[in-house]
Amino acid sequence: MNDLSERKIIQGIARQATRRPADLVKGIGDDCAVVRKGHGLVELWTMDTLVEGVHFDLSWHPPRLLGRKAANVNISDIGAMGGRPRFALLSLGLPRACAAQLIDPFLAGFQEALGEYEVALVGGDTVSAGERLLLSVTVCGEMREDQVCYRSAAAAGDQVWVSGCLGNAACGLELCRRGVAGQGEYAALLHAHLDPHPQVGLGALLAESGLIHAMMDISDGLATDLAHICAESGVGAEVMAGAVPLADELLQAANLLGLAPLPLALQGGEDYQLVFTAPVENNESLQTLCLQAGMKIFCVGRIVAGNRVMLRQDTGWRDITFGGYEHRF
């Protein structure tokens, strides 16, 4: 079963999903499905499942923050296409020995995160689930059809941008795993893992600006998520190792942990920063726009002809295509 990767399963599902109603703008293969709603608007749909012991560990994840994260990782998918999240459904699978004192703060955190983006919880279900807590969330968003930013819109010559430091979440997870979570100097890293912040505002700003081409959120690491953009767009990409934004805390913590920071940034998942591409001629407008909104963005490379994601280091080029976190079964 070790060749049964998430990507292959999804490709198999997508091949079978041949039904194409006229109002379905985009089915499987992007951060969200896109369905035409009328009046120039579309709906965006996304669904993510988090499984205890696979995606989170209750021994260090406070239930309230877990609730926030379950909401925010889905909200991030809406933001990654430039949309505004509106409605959520929650399916809660409770293990046999689930503590009542876990559910209340979890739900409070979930609602708190929804509230920050004015998302209404409208349904779902609650089931028994054996050994592990299961969190399945569906979020529906909305936006103008002509502003949707797809993975497939990258063009050779575009520059590749990210919305913030990478690797923080992966390093925060490692700190938690090794039990060095209590150190205040790494608060930003722990926060990135425990309570990630979806880039909804920036996503909408970029989508409305018309200055960018492709966009998605970084949930599986830049190496993999940029490879998704390349695969969908029929292009390749070059990433400059020295341009990948790394937080000072990451450098310090990686040193403490004996880990190289760059692999954390390229292969570590769950940063929920945005990666997007834009024509070179929009550079100045893009930077001005983000600066005025108080947001910093970082150019990390460019889109080229081909189909690989290549990393440029001092020592030469390295192929990192789909080299991020890959779910295997």
Add this chain to the structure above:
Amino acid sequence: MNDLSERKIIQGIARQATRRPADLVKGIGDDCAVVRKGHGLVELWTMDTLVEGVHFDLSWHPPRLLGRKAANVNISDIGAMGGRPRFALLSLGLPRACAAQLIDPFLAGFQEALGEYEVALVGGDTVSAGERLLLSVTVCGEMREDQVCYRSAAAAGDQVWVSGCLGNAACGLELCRRGVAGQGEYAALLHAHLDPHPQVGLGALLAESGLIHAMMDISDGLATDLAHICAESGVGAEVMAGAVPLADELLQAANLLGLAPLPLALQGGEDYQLVFTAPVENNESLQTLCLQAGMKIFCVGRIVAGNRVMLRQDTGWRDITFGGYEHRF
């Protein structure tokens, strides 16, 4: 934790879900959430999770039929409000030791069921899931806003109808559990458990007719699901034991298994028949309508003032309010 029932958790969630956008017609508390879409139309949203060992057993559930069931139990929720299912999202949680030969027939069955109702699979995700196969499905439907049949629309004096024989699925499950599944004479019971048929056509027919008040599907047994209608409508109900439709196969199999058939029919879940209420004066029109459509419906009781569901047997009255299958944790 034995007092932590599904109903209480959902009530807790519903209390917290105070956000009410103007286009949200109905949030938590019915088969589907209802969101206004414009042009007199609404969207219906539902989400259900099935967990291996809790909701299905792979030792007797063929993967293709499980795929069909995962789709159909959600499609049933759309039908239970009178809607037409349109789009689906599937979140697949695969256990460590998941056989590749399970996934393909599962997905084929899932797509097959979607295809029968012209539903398009538009998204979802695939994750690792520890010990158990997890199936989380979201389905979105559509219908005219003025035709939506809510749980809350029952009125004292209404008659209570069901769309078919009850208890078959519970009895089929019991046959599978005890390993007497191979007997051809119980095919209808096994089918009811393994491959339930959602009453989408009848649901839409009833909703469009304007002849009925409240409606929902019977997933947790008539005693519980009729109690949901009563609770939402602020009424009580009386069920005539002798009027509950029982299949001949159920009577025979129950006898073989040493079980009383009526409890299977009232408390057994997963029949996915419809229960609905209608004013007495619509009796004839209702029966004519269904007869012409080749569908049989059965009057099993009536709506009364109060807040209990009472069962009338030869021996007297018995309170069966929420006496069906209740998910406890």
